[in-house]
Amino acid sequence: MAKDSPSPPRRKARADGERNRALLIEFAKRAFAERGASASLEQIARDAGLGIGTLYRHFPSRDVLIEAIYRQETDALVDAATRLQSAHPPVAALREWLLLFVDFLAVKKGMAEVLGTLIGGTDSLASDASVRVTAALDRLANAASATGDIRWDISPVDLLRAIGGIANLNPDDEWRASAIRMVDLLLGGLRVGHR
Amino acid sequence: MAKDSPSPPRRKARADGERNRALLIEFAKRAFAERGASASLEQIARDAGLGIGTLYRHFPSRDVLIEAIYRQETDALVDAATRLQSAHPPVAALREWLLLFVDFLAVKKGMAEVLGTLIGGTDSLASDASVRVTAALDRLANAASATGDIRWDISPVDLLRAIGGIANLNPDDEWRASAIRMVDLLLGGLRVGHR
DNA sequence: ATTTATACGGCGGCAGCCTCCGTTTATCAA
DNA sequence: TTGATAAACGGAGGCTGCCGCCGTATAAAT
Numbered sequence: 001m002a003k004d005s006p007s008p009p010r011r012k013a014r015a016d017g018e019r020n021r022a023l024l025i026e027f028a029k030r031a032f033a034e035r036g037a038s039a040s041l042e043q044i045a046r047d048a049g050l051g052i053g054t055l056y057r058h059f060p061s062r063d064v065l066i067e068a069i070y071r072q073e074t075d076a077l078v079d080a081a082t083r084l085q086s087a088h089p090p091v092a093a094l095r096e097w098l099l100l101f102v103d104f105l106a107v108k109k110g111m112a113e114v115l116g117t118l119i120g121g122t123d124s125l126a127s128d129a130s131v132r133v134t135a136a137l138d139r140l141a142n143a144a145s146a147t148g149d150i151r152w153d154i155s156p157v158d159l160l161r162a163i164g165g166i167a168n169l170n171p172d173d174e175w176r177a178s179a180i181r182m183v184d185l186l187l188g189g190l191r192v193g194h195r
Numbered sequence: 196m197a198k199d200s201p202s203p204p205r206r207k208a209r210a211d212g213e214r215n216r217a218l219l220i221e222f223a224k225r226a227f228a229e230r231g232a233s234a235s236l237e238q239i240a241r242d243a244g245l246g247i248g249t250l251y252r253h254f255p256s257r258d259v260l261i262e263a264i265y266r267q268e269t270d271a272l273v274d275a276a277t278r279l280q281s282a283h284p285p286v287a288a289l290r291e292w293l294l295l296f297v298d299f300l301a302v303k304k305g306m307a308e309v310l311g312t313l314i315g316g317t318d319s320l321a322s323d324a325s326v327r328v329t330a331a332l333d334r335l336a337n338a339a340s341a342t343g344d345i346r347w348d349i350s351p352v353d354l355l356r357a358i359g360g361i362a363n364l365n366p367d368d369e370w371r372a373s374a375i376r377m378v379d380l381l382l383g384g385l386r387v388g389h390r
Numbered sequence: 391a392t393t394t395a396t397a398c399g400g401c402g403g404c405a406g407c408c409t410c411c412g413t414t415t416a417t418c419a420a
Numbered sequence: 421t422t423g424a425t426a427a428a429c430g431g432a433g434g435c436t437g438c439c440g441c442c443g444t445a446t447a448a449a450t
Contacts, residue, residue: 011394011395011396011447011448011449012447012448012449013396014395014396014397014446014447014448015447015448016396016397016398016446016447017396017397017398017447020397020398038233040436040437040438041437041438041439042436042437042438043437045399050398050399051398051399051400052399052400052437052438052439053397053398053399053400053401053439053440053441053442054397054398054399056438056439056440057397057398060439061439062438206416206417206418206425206426206427207416207417207418208427209415209416209417209426209427209428210416210417211415211416211427211428211429212416212427212428212429215428215429235405235406235407236406236407236408237405237406237407238406240430245429245430246429246430246431247406247407247408247430247431248408248409248410248411248428248429248430248431249428249429249430251407251408251409252428252429255408256408257407
């Protein structure tokens with residue numbers, strides 16, 4: 001028996017609730033980027049000028065909070081795929097997007113553990129984000145293989161996994177260069193006509 | 196001015212000290228593999244039947260403990276390189292070793308953050324392990340490129356980084372298959388004669 | 391203005407981190 | 421053997437973070 005689907009709430013959502021939720025995400029994003037995934041939630045609440053109880057009502061667990069942050073960035077990634085696809089030829093678009101994905105990971109340095117659930121994760125919460133990102137990549141990859149430029153006999157997620165590897169590194173001078181080499185090497189492996 | 200190199204200690208190292216150190220590493224290895232890098236150090240000490248103070252004297256920080264564990268596995272990895280090299284033709288040896296590296300990572304699931312310092316890390320503690328593993332890989336790679344089977348115009352560590360990416364994943368059914376595809380894809384990218 | 395569903399804040403119990411120091415013990419010299 | 425003593429042990433204690441719980445405050449509805 002289905003419950004109330006849109007479940008018309010007798011009251012409108014309170015304005016302060018929405019506002020504080022956004023505030024918390026904002027500060028959490030900063031905190032995680034700076035201090036890694038184990039940043040203190042109490043500190044985040046304090047920074048945002050809110051009580052710890054408020055944080056926990058909005059985000060019952062650390063993972064839920066991180067999920068919320070990922071959701072935002074994920075949306076940006078998906079949008080970029082569409083934009084790149086209409087601005088570049090297929091293989092170039094794919095390459096650009098992979099590089100964008102590299103940058104996406106760069107910021108998430110400390111949150112490597114969660115990445116596992118993001119890329120191909122089956123956990124209820126993460127699966128949606130995973131599906132959306134993977135779908136975007138699939139679109140790019142299909143376009144590129146349709147023109148005959150690359151073969152595509154491996155799962156696209158494998159690519160993301162490989163690139164995800166560099167997310168664990170300290171972003172020293174070599175970091176970005178290494179990431180680019182990696183993308184090109186992988187694309188080289190996929191290029192047709194080398195049996 | 197150099198200090199005393201072997202620094203002849205007036206006394207021999209105490210037997211119980213060595214034994215307990217080994218014990219702690221043993222239990223820590225198990226704990227980290229099962230519960231991830233954030234496993235309770237107090238629990239580890241308790242499991243080993245030792246006090247928390249003892250653990251902290253041997254390993255002043257969590258990282259030092261993890262480092263010690265890695266050191267062991269690292270040695271095994273380096274030894275395997277030599278063994279494989281004398282038992283297989285170059286490219287096969289390289290491939291086998293990469294697969295071994297995959298298994299090495301599989302156990303380290305929860306310790307992804309430390310991996311960054313292991314692979315190409317410059318931190319004083321991790322650098323040694325990094326150097327040794329990289330050197331082993333270099334030997335394998337050189338042998339393979341000497342026979343003209345593969346080109347080798349990227350840094351070998353890049354390979355490890357890519358493979359490291361899969362360490363973040365939950366080892367479901369797909370996990371191992373994906374890892375193998377990854378190794379073959381990378382080797383495909385390196386194979387000569389496809390420009 | 392009053393009602394009432396929501397949201398807020400922070401206290402409190404618990405667990406893990408890590409330091410410090412009094413006690414115990416393995417080695418060495420006599 | 422028997423001290424002497426450097427080295428190792430263990431755990432109490434101070435601190436911080438996690439998170440459930442509930443009394444208080446307030447935005448929306450009437």
